[in-house]
Amino acid sequence: MKISLNELHVKCRNVFRGLGFPPGSDEEAAYIIGWLEIHRLDGLKQFPDICACLKKNAFPSSVGFSGIGAIDCSQYCAIAVVPGAFDYLRSKDTDSQTCELVIDRCSDATLFLPLIMKYMDSKHSWVVDGADGQSKTQIFADVGNEQLYVASSKQETAGSSSQIRIKRINPLSSNSRNSSEGQSFASLHEREHHAIENGLEVEDTQWQFVLGMARKYLVPASAESRKKGAGGGDSND
C-alpha cells in the first residue's frame, strides 16, 4: 500500500514511543527507520527484531564506554544507541584527524547511514564497517565525489564477535572507489523527492505490524476520557 512520508515518520515514532523510547530518541529512531525504508534498505522490516530486542533490553538509562572509543552494545538495542554514538563522533573536532568509534556486539552498520546522510557536511567523509560471523557490510559516504557506497558480503568466520567501526575521515579520501559502484547523493535526494511527490509503497503486512505497534502509545478509550478529555460536551447548533 501507499503511505505518505508524514505517516511513515509519525507511525514509526509512535511505535518507538510505545516501546518506551523517550522523546527525542523516538524521533531519531523513526527517522532512521523511515530513511532506510525510503531507500529500500529494510526499514520497516526491522521492527519485529527491534521489538524482540527491546523486550530483552529496555531503553538504556545510560550508555557507557567499554574502552577507549568503544561502546559495548550487548545490553542495549542498537537503534537506541546509534543517535548518541553518532552525536559523540560529530562532537569531536576533527579538522585534521580521523575520528573513530567502535560499537561491540552490534553489526547493523546501515543504522548509521541515515544519520550520516542527514548530518553530512562538506568537509568529512564517513566509513562504517560492520561485521558478524556470517556477513560483512561496508559503507563509504564520499563527500568529495558525492557518492555513497554500500557493499554487503557473506563471510564465514565462525566465532568472531559482531562489531561496527565508524570513522569520520578528513582529509577527503577521493578516488578510492569506482564511482560506477556507488549511488550519487543526487540520486538519493531524487528518491526522497519521488516519495514526497508520489507517496511511498510499503509492504502491507509490515505496515500493519507498524500500525498495531503504534497504538501502544495511545491511552485506552473510556467513557470518562471521552466525556472529559477533549472538553466533552457537544453542540449541534
Place this chain on the structure above:
Amino acid sequence: MSASVNELQSTIPAAELRPPSYVMRLKRLGAFHQTRISFVRSLIRQMAREQWRISTDLRDLDDNGFGTIVYAVDTPHGRFSFVAFSNYLEPSERTDRVIAEKWDTTFALIEGTPDNSDIARLRVNANVQEAGRFDARDLVLSRANKSVRLFDYTIDCLAKGEQPDLQKLVDVGYLLRTTAVYGNGKFGIADFGRLDKDGPFSQPFRAQMLVVYLSRHLAFDLVEHVARQRNPDKAVALNRNIKHFLGVGNSTGLGMAPFLMSHPGLIHQWFFCRETALARVRVILASPQDVTRFGELLERAQRHFSQIKTSDQIQQQKNEELVANIQSFLDYLVENTEAHEAPELWNRFMNWAEKNCDLEFQELLVSLIIELYPDQVDELENHMGGDDRFEIDPRMTLEELIQIVEHAYSWALGVDYTHNDNCHYFWYASEEKEEPRLGERYAEPGAELELPLDIGRRVSHLYDELSVLTASEQQQSVAEFLLKKPRLRGVLARVQTISRYPYGEIRDNTIAHDCLPIDILRCKLAMFGASKFDPKSDRWTRITLFQGAPLAEELDQEDADDWAFPYLPGGDNTH
C-alpha cells in the same frame, strides 16, 4: 521561507520587539485577535493578486441538496478542485467531536480536475474521513456539519422569498461548521513538503484555509439550491450583504494545543512576524488620514464585538469590557485631538493601553495598528513557514546549555513540580482516533503514556541534572552528557532549538491546575484569522472563519482586503 530576526529587522525601521517573555504568556496569547497577516487574510490577498477564478465544474444535487459539487479553482500555478459530497445525516448522528463517524458534508481539495473515477474514489473515502485512504494528489481533507439553528431556517426563508432574520444570523454567523481540516500527509494525502515550493500553498495552512473558504460557497450553494427546488417560483438568493457576514464555523478542541507545543520553529515564525509587524508600525509618524482610518477601524471593531454572543460567561464579560474599553479610547481620541499630531502616536497608544486597559484591548490595538500599514506589514506573510526540526548541537558545552536554560526558561525553573497543583494535568492521545486529550494526573488512568508536552517540568528536570555538575564537568560536550543521560535527548534538543526560536515556546506551565487550554487554542486560531470566539468549555471553542470576506466573484474589487472585524448592519439592536 523563514527569516531571521536580523533579516526582517534590517529592512524597515522598527521599534524594539516586545520580548518573548512578555508576549508568550498564556494570558496574553489567550487575548490575541486576527491581524492582516493571519492566514485567512493572506489567502484572500493571494487569490486577489493572482486573479484566481472559482467556477462550478459539477453540481449534481437532488431536491434535498444531497449529492456532489465540484468547484474548479484556476490559479497561475494550475487548476485545483474542491470535491464535495452532501449527505443525509440523522440528527442523532451529528456531532462536532473528532470521534464522529458521519457528517452532513465531506470534501477534499485535489490537484487538477477529477474524472469520474476520482469522484467515485473520493466519495467512498472522503465520506468516512479518517477511515479512508487518499493519495498524493489529494491535498486537504475536511468535513462540515450544518448549523441546526440556521441552515434549514435559511432555506425556509429563501424558499418563501424572504431573507433570514438578522438577529439569528448575528447569533450564529455561519451555515456550515467544519470539525476538522486535515493536511500534511494524513491518511495518505500529500505531504506538506510536496506543497512547500513555489506553488500557491507554500505557506502554512494555506491549502486548508482555501478549503474552508470554498466550504463557505458550498453552504451558499446548498441553501439556495434547496430553496429553489422547494419553491421554484418564489425562492430568492441569499442577500449579498448577508453572504458577506456569514463565515464558516469551526469547532476546535484540544488538538491544536499539542500542535502548537510541538512545532516551536514554526510557531516562532508566526509570532515573530506578528511582533515584527507591530515593531515596524508603532514607530511610523501617523498622518491625519491614518488617525481617521484608525478611528473608523475602532468603531468597526466595537460594533463587531458588540454583536458577538457567547454563552461563556468569562468570554462574554471580556467582550463587554473590550467594547467599553474601545468606547473609552474613542472618547479619548475625540477629546485629545491635539495629541494626534504628536510623534510616536502609536507607541504612546500602545503604552497607554498597557497601563490602562486589559489584555483583550491591548492585543486588539496591535491588530488595528497593524491593519493601517499594508506596505510595511504584508510582505511578512511570506515568512510564516518555519523549520520544525529539533536537532542536537553535540559540541555545545554544558555550561553554554545551562546559560540557555537560565535565559529562556526562567519561567519554568521557579516552579515546584513536586506540588500536585503544578502537575495536575497530563496530555495524552486517546485510542479513539488518536484524539489529543487532557487528563487529571491524580484521578485518571493513562499518565504513564503522557505526551512530552510538560515542557516546563522537563526543562526543570534537565536543569536539576545539569546543576549538580562541577565547573569542570560543565565543560563536557552535550554529546558526552547525552551518552550518560540519553533519556534527556528530547528536552535537550528542545532547549537548543529554542535558543534559535525565542517566540517558539509558551512560557507557562501547561500542566498546572490553573492552565486554561482555551488560551492556547485562541492564539493559534487568531493566527489563522478566526473571529467570534465562543468557548464551550476551557478545552474547546467555536469560532468563525472568513466572516466578512469577499465572495469569490468579488476578489478583484478595490476593497477586497478590507474585511476585518465585520458586523452586520442592522444587527446591533439585537443585544
